[in-house]
Amino acid sequence: MASAAPRPLLSVSNIEVIYDHVILVLKGVSLQVPEGGIVTLLGANGAGKSTTLKAISGLLRTERGEVTKGTIEFQGRAIHRQNPSEVVKHGIVQVMEGRHVFEHLTVEENLLTGAYTRRNGHSTKKDLEVVYHYFPRLVERRGFKAGYISGGEQQMVAIGRALMARPKMMLLDEPSMGLAPMLVKEIFDIVGRLHREEGVAVLLAEQNATMALQVAQHGYVMENGRIVLDGDAKTISENEDIKEFYLGLTGVGQRKSYRDVKHYRRRKRWLS
Amino acid sequence: MSDLLYMVLVAPFKDMAGAPAFLVEVLIGGVFAGLMYSLVALGFVLIYKASGVFNFAQGVMVLFAALTLVGLLERGAPVVVALALTVAVMVGLAYAIERVVLRPLVNQPQIILFMATIGLNFFLEGFGEMAWGANVKKLDIGIPDRSFIVRGVQINELELTAAVTAAVLVTLLALFFQTTRIGRALRAVADDHEAALSIGIPLKTIWVVVWSVAGVVAIVAGLMWGAKSGVQFSLSLIALKALPVLILGGFESVPGAIVGGLIIGVGEKLGEVYWGPLVGGAIENWFAYVLALAFLLVRPQGLFGEKIIERV
Numbered sequence: 001m002a003s004a005a006p007r008p009l010l011s012v013s014n015i016e017v018i019y020d021h022v023i024l025v026l027k028g029v030s031l032q033v034p035e036g037g038i039v040t041l042l043g044a045n046g047a048g049k050s051t052t053l054k055a056i057s058g059l060l061r062t063e064r065g066e067v068t069k070g071t072i073e074f075q076g077r078a079i080h081r082q083n084p085s086e087v088v089k090h091g092i093v094q095v096m097e098g099r100h101v102f103e104h105l106t107v108e109e110n111l112l113t114g115a116y117t118r119r120n121g122h123s124t125k126k127d128l129e130v131v132y133h134y135f136p137r138l139v140e141r142r143g144f145k146a147g148y149i150s151g152g153e154q155q156m157v158a159i160g161r162a163l164m165a166r167p168k169m170m171l172l173d174e175p176s177m178g179l180a181p182m183l184v185k186e187i188f189d190i191v192g193r194l195h196r197e198e199g200v201a202v203l204l205a206e207q208n209a210t211m212a213l214q215v216a217q218h219g220y221v222m223e224n225g226r227i228v229l230d231g232d233a234k235t236i237s238e239n240e241d242i243k244e245f246y247l248g249l250t251g252v253g254q255r256k257s258y259r260d261v262k263h264y265r266r267r268k269r270w271l272s
Numbered sequence: 273m274s275d276l277l278y279m280v281l282v283a284p285f286k287d288m289a290g291a292p293a294f295l296v297e298v299l300i301g302g303v304f305a306g307l308m309y310s311l312v313a314l315g316f317v318l319i320y321k322a323s324g325v326f327n328f329a330q331g332v333m334v335l336f337a338a339l340t341l342v343g344l345l346e347r348g349a350p351v352v353v354a355l356a357l358t359v360a361v362m363v364g365l366a367y368a369i370e371r372v373v374l375r376p377l378v379n380q381p382q383i384i385l386f387m388a389t390i391g392l393n394f395f396l397e398g399f400g401e402m403a404w405g406a407n408v409k410k411l412d413i414g415i416p417d418r419s420f421i422v423r424g425v426q427i428n429e430l431e432l433t434a435a436v437t438a439a440v441l442v443t444l445l446a447l448f449f450q451t452t453r454i455g456r457a458l459r460a461v462a463d464d465h466e467a468a469l470s471i472g473i474p475l476k477t478i479w480v481v482v483w484s485v486a487g488v489v490a491i492v493a494g495l496m497w498g499a500k501s502g503v504q505f506s507l508s509l510i511a512l513k514a515l516p517v518l519i520l521g522g523f524e525s526v527p528g529a530i531v532g533g534l535i536i537g538v539g540e541k542l543g544e545v546y547w548g549p550l551v552g553g554a555i556e557n558w559f560a561y562v563l564a565l566a567f568l569l570v571r572p573q574g575l576f577g578e579k580i581i582e583r584v
Binding site: 057059062083084085087088089093094095096100101102103104105109110112113114116117119161162164165 | 378453456457459460462463464465466467468469470471472473474
C-alpha cells in the first residue's frame, strides 16, 4: 500500500473519558497508530497516558471509567464499547503498568494464560517457543512462581504473556517502571525486535522519554488529559520544550543541574 | 495436680492403646465427619479463589441441592435422572447468580458482594422451601446405612461411599485446576483480576464455571449429609462448621479445605470420646472454633493458604 495516507491500524478520535460519572480525565484525545508502527505517548504522571491505553483496551470500565465522547477504531471497526476480552480477540493486548504477573502461577503458566483467547492447542506450543526465543532468560525460570522472579523478568513475562495472544498491536504501559537502566535498554531492544521481526504495532506510554523516542517513529505528548504536541520522533526529540522538560537538557545540549531548575522554570510554550 | 495431669495427658492414651479397634472406629467416624466438612468448605474455597467473594450462601446451596434432589426423587424420578436434573438446576442457578447478582455489582467493594450473598442465602432458603416443602425429608439414594465388620472394626457402608466419593471429587477438582486451560484461567483470575482481563479472560464465563462447580460440590455434600441425617433446614448450618475448616486450611487452598476438614473431624471426635468426660462432654461443639481461634493467632493464612508474596 503505497498510497499517500494509508488507513491507520488504530485511530482514536477525540475521546473524552469520565471516571465515576464526574471526573473528566481525557479531554478530547486523538491519536493514530499506523500498521506495524511504533508510536509513543509521553507525559508526566497523571497526564492521562494510562487512561488512554485503558480506553483502547476496554479495561477502563473495571475502574468505573467510561468513554463518553469520540470513537476508537481498530482496522475500521469501532471498539470503544467492547469488553476487554473482545478487544483481545481483535488483536489488541495491553501490558499493564506495574507488570501484573500472576504471582502464584509459574512463569510458563503465566505465558499459557496469554493464549486463552486462542483455543487451538498445537500452535500454542509454537508460540511458547517464539516467546522463549525473544526472552531466553525465561527458559530457566519457566518452573518458578512468577512472584519470586526479578522485576525485569516479570516485565518479560508480562510482555511474553501478551505476545501469546498473537496481537496485531500491543499497548505497553511504562515497561521501564522500576527497572535498572540496563534492563530498560534490554526490554526496549526486545520491543524493537518484536516490532521489526513479528510486525507487531506498538503504542508505548512512557515517562522515560529518551528511551521511548529512540525506538518510536512517532510521538505524542500529553498533559492534563490533552495531547499538546505530536510529530515524528526525531522532531519531538529536537523540540526545545521537550528537551527542557522531558529530556532534562538545556538548549545547548548539556545536562542541566538540579540547582538551576529550582531557580528557574521556563514556561512551556504550549500552555497559555 | 499430678492427678489432673495424669487424667489429661496419660489416661486418654492408655484408653486408646487398650482398645485399638474402638480407636480405629472413632478415627473413621472422625474422618467421615471431616470429609463432610471438607466438601462444604470446598464450595467456599472455589468461589473465594476465583472471585474473592466469601459466599455466605454456600450452606444454603447445599440444602437447596439436597432439597431439589429429594423433591425429584419423591416425584418418582430414577436416581440418575434426578442427579442429572439437579446438576442442571445448580448450573442454571450459577448462570442466574452471575446475571442477576454478580454482573450488576462488578467493581463494587468486596463487602457489597458479601452482603449480596447474604441476600442470596435468604432467597434460596425461602425459594427451596416454597418449591419443595419445609418438612424433614428422607433421602434414599440406594446405599444402605448398614455396617460390616473388618477385623473387629465396624465400617459403615454409607460413610465409606461418602469418603470415596469425596476423595474422587477432590482429585478431579485438583486436576481441573492444575492442568486444564479453564482451570489455569481460574487461578489467574484469583491472582489478579485486572491482569486476567487484560489478556482476554472473560470474567463472566469464569464466574459461571466457578459457581457451577461450587453447585456440584454442594450437591455431593447435600447428598451425603442428607443420606446420613435427613434433608432439613439444619443442613444449611453445617456451613458454620466449614468456617473453622477454612481458617485452618486457608481460604484459597483446595488441599487446605480437605486437610483442615480432616483435622477438625478427627480432632473433635477424639476429643469428645477421650477427653470429653473430663469436662462433662460437648467438646465436639466448640473444638473446631477454639482450634480456629488458635490458628488465627499463630498462622492467620492457614495451613495451605497462599503466602502473601512480598518483594523487598
